[in-house]
Amino acid sequence: MKYLTLDKLPQKALAKIDLQTAFMASRCVVAAERLRLFRKLYGKEMTSAEIGRMVGIRGFRREPFLAALLGMGLLVKKGDRYRNSALADKYFVRDRSIYWTEIYSDECVEEYRAFSVLEEMLTTGRDYESIMGIKRDYYLDKMKNDYKWARGFTHMLYHYHQPSAKALARLVDLAKYRNLLDVGGGSGVMSMALVRRFPNLKATILDMATVCRAAKGLIRENKLTKRIKTMVGDMNIKIPGGYDVIMFCDSGGHIPEILKRTYNALPEGGLLILTDSFSSDDLTEPFTRLMWQLRSQKTWLTTAKEAEKNVKAAGFRIVRRRRLHDNEWLITARR
16 A cells, blocks of 8 residues: 655645645545545545535535645546546555555544644653643553454554565565464464465464454455464563564564564574564654654664664574565564
């Protein structure tokens, strides 16, 4: 799945958007997503009034809202009827799952709230929740306690990580391996790509109970129940043994104490696979992670070189680092 980056917009639309109005323009796009306007308008042509009734937009703001989307090249108007542009059809319907629309657009709204008080966060050291007087569950706690939300989040990442999974299956050779533990494996999308590529390989996804429940449904849909199992567990407590490959994909496996635990769980010659959107050496990429970190209370992002250093410090040998997909890196190493 590709993001709709600004360079994809028509030049005449870009000329209307400066850095200050970009914040408002992007918020209009997120509102359209949350109202499912692009999905409901897909393959149809409607008047402003019909669109208003369909998605629930009331009052005088409907016309300027549709005009804003028209000005960005996301809608096309002929006479008094609107339809999606080819750009909107591609990036908001065909290339994006419904789960991305539901979950990620909610996260975007959270980001807007946080960045509206950025100066106060910078000058006081407080997080935006305390500044605004709100209480928000950390997403892992929400995952544990809300199966519906966990299922949506898991399905969102299943679609989002498809390109990374295909790239991983091309780049690693697991022909000599038999049992893979996918730690924090979520939907199992990476394991699915690997077991399809290597017929002798079986995989186990280690994750929290709600995520395992969601993953089981996806495994069934992909007809891989004989090749992939799930196991409820916590990598911060224990990394199970009995596997000749242990994999972490975007799940924090570069943390020193977890790497040491993984080293001890692998047999001699066992393989570590580690992928993540590590920061570039100058800390400017990936930009989305950088912005997330700016408003987060969590620790600073790790660069790919630092992650590689942590892997070596844990005792691993034959450590190799390379690009996986877009801003994602792949690190492999042997016990």
